[in-house]
Amino acid sequence: MMQPGFADPVLDAQSAFRAVLEALSHPGRIIPIAPAPIPPAPLSPAMGALALALCDADTPVWQDGGAQAADWLRFHTGAPFAEAPAAMFLFATGRPPALSTLNLGTDEVPQDGATLVLNVASLKAQGTLRLRGPGIKDEVSLGVEGLPENFLAERAALRPHFPRGLDIVFCCGAQIAALPRTTEVI
Template sequence: MTTITTAFADAVHDSQTCFRRLLTAMAEPGTRVQLDRAHAFGALSAGAVQVLLTLADHHTRLWLSPSLSADQVVLDNLRFHVGAPLVNEPAQADFAVLSRTDLHACETVLPALPAGTEEYPDQGATLVVETDSLDDGVAAVLSGPGIPGQRSVCLGSLPPALVRWLSERDPRSPLGVDLIFVCERELIATPRSTRVEV
């Protein structure tokens, strides 16, 4: 029998703290923030857990990459603590999580994710990418709204397809996918409006 683990110790206060930090990450792309209010759920990192605890709910369709969807501890805890309906295809998702183990699948996942429509650009998905470092690996220069000039970041060991997709997307379009790169308890965001030069 799977053990349900503790989520936020103080649901209201901890979720508000995480929400403020996530707002900072999205409003100031490339700014590193730490989420330190909850632990991992099985193979799902503590940072990714806290993103979902804060932003997802029973109205939020959630897609998990194969290694996560095969982890019963992950499934049981997300169902219990978040209640987000799990979907089988990334094209159905509001939120998607791509684990480090499954990064090779990005080539099929990225083009499938909803980018919103002209009438409802806010319906573009948010993709949480678990990476191995925010200190090393792919070096990128970010620019755009929320960034004074430019901001240099490292995104860890990413497959070439993901790096190419990041550098080729059009930040002028209101349509697209927002990305959150998570390493353990730290994260940075690259919203759809952020230009990424690698």
């Protein structure tokens, strides 16, 4: 049977959006999403909340969660599926496609750069990632376990292309932390 989406589509979408807004405004800060839906595995609750809050018929989506996840996303958001390079939102439960192959936008239209939503094994407020950039007072640290191999190097390789780039949201359970394209991992 199809798992439900938000209990209250209007207010739950609003609070999920505010969580993402806060996460992107304060890169590296761990923000809980409550209430979050329970999407079919391997989609995480946070990932499900982002999809329901932000995706619709206007947003081509890529996902690797299998048929049940695809059905759930299609039913609740109405979003069309696309190949990774054409997707506005990517929901990666496993290894994401090579970052340089995704839509980075153009210098004139950098807002076309995709949003990559990625499941990770754990998120901790203190950790090995030292972050700097807009939204961060001096420097913060974030602990992320379960990042794909070479992920940070691939991301760092996109930095010179700014304002083109990818915005990344890590999900763990119902928690998120974001790395917008402006954030530098030092």
